[in-house]
Amino acid sequence: MEWSLPFQFPFMVNAMLISVMIAVPAGLLSCFLVLKGWSLMGDAISHAVLPGVVLAYIAGIPLGIGAFLAGMACAGLTGFIDENSRVKRDTVMGVVFSGMFGLGIVMYTKIESDVHLDHILFGNMLGIGTADLWQTGVIAVVVTALMAFFWRDLLLHAFDEQQARAQGLPVRALHFGLLAVISLVVVAALTAVGIILAIAFLVAPGAIAFLLTKRFGVMLWLSMGIATVSSVLGVYASFFLDSAPAPTIVLLMTAAFVAAFLNARRVARRAMG
Template sequence: MDTLLLPFQFPFMQKAFWIVLIVAPPCALLSCFLVLKGWALMGDAVSHAVLPGIVIAHLAGLPLLLGAFAAGLGSSLLTGFLAANSRVKRDTVMGVVFSAMFALGIVLNTAFPSELHLDHILFGNMLGVGQGDLITAAAIALPVTAVLALKWRDLMLHAFDPAQAQVSGLRVGALHYGLLTILSLTIVATLTSVGLILAIGLLIAPGAIAFLLARSFGVMLIVATGVTLVAMLSGVWISFYLDSAPAPTIILVLTGIFLAALLRRNLVARPG
């Protein structure tokens, strides 16, 4: 038993477990809406687009999270504007805009050398999380979780049928841009723990797993949250014994759960 509890005795592991508990709920809830709305690529795109904002904020002496949020939200709004005012489809516009933003971030970081650790931004540094990182993540994650939990029915209707949502009297524009804002904020909250690239997994896998296991959207939200908490906590715990990075280990655990859920779905659908 002492061996199993060994990771909890180290302060850096304790902080890793705390950051997991903080960021798991908003990532899980948001993942369900992204999967339902078909915005999986949007989560991927925004996570890459925040890089130039981080580099510029660092060079200007501003908080990195502020630059990340501004770049992510700005790129999302630009994508929506270009898609609405051109013949090019939204997914194509996203591919162009967000890949360009990611490339711009790398070029800026190379052109203006600094002590900014790009690998920590891209892949996270969960074992180096400090007290300030925990406070910042909590300040973002708690309001985001509260909004998603309170407005999930409105967001669900908007995801299923925007026209029906508008007829029902909902402010479709506010819901659309509100969801983009929440997406940017959630990526900012996970920045110090799992990084930009691995955040994609947290924004897609939980919703995909819950979609395979649940039969209603309300249950889907609960399943996604539970699965994400289990995967992230167990991933950090396993990484301690494997001497591996926690964030990639978490993604591998989520991938394993997804494959198991997919297998179960196929077996239930074809019992014979």
């Protein structure tokens, strides 16, 4: 039957598998980024990993290691400048991530590589291999386990950092732990959706769930569900549309956000009237 055609091709099945692997931890993390107002931080780290990817290629080490170290370097540099200047954090992040992204582009043009820049920027979901699936799977399990174990501490840290400090929580450790988790998810998403589109997985599911519920527990489950369903449907639809899977997934998430926004407005008007 025509509807089952995508499932007859191993590369399509692998694309669906890796997209779901990314969707679960990204959906969880997205809720905390939305509540904490860290959407731009996710964007900054996702762009800043490019020079780390290039250096890892030159050194002959896994690209994920270089991406993770570059992401943490971006986060650390942003935090240092933020704490030692009068410039606001969002301004610092804008300068740092654009600078590191520009550095990565310049470095990439100076080396001979068999890795196409489009695959780094926009992913290569249909060309992933077993090693990519294992790397993404391990990161997904680790991140999901950490988020599930520390979600109460992270929630208080996101809502009220001063209250978290007053209750004796290791605020600084939670801060950099969250940054490390963002970097790990970006590394997991690097092969599948690329640097540019990784931010959609880090922001859209949580933003949609935030519009649909006021209960954080429900928000977590909704965010994971939205990310997972969008990923599977996006890969599936891309087969028939003859489009790239990652942008198709992002378009579905965008459409879901618009629908959730319109629904929230309708509910608000009904409550007022």
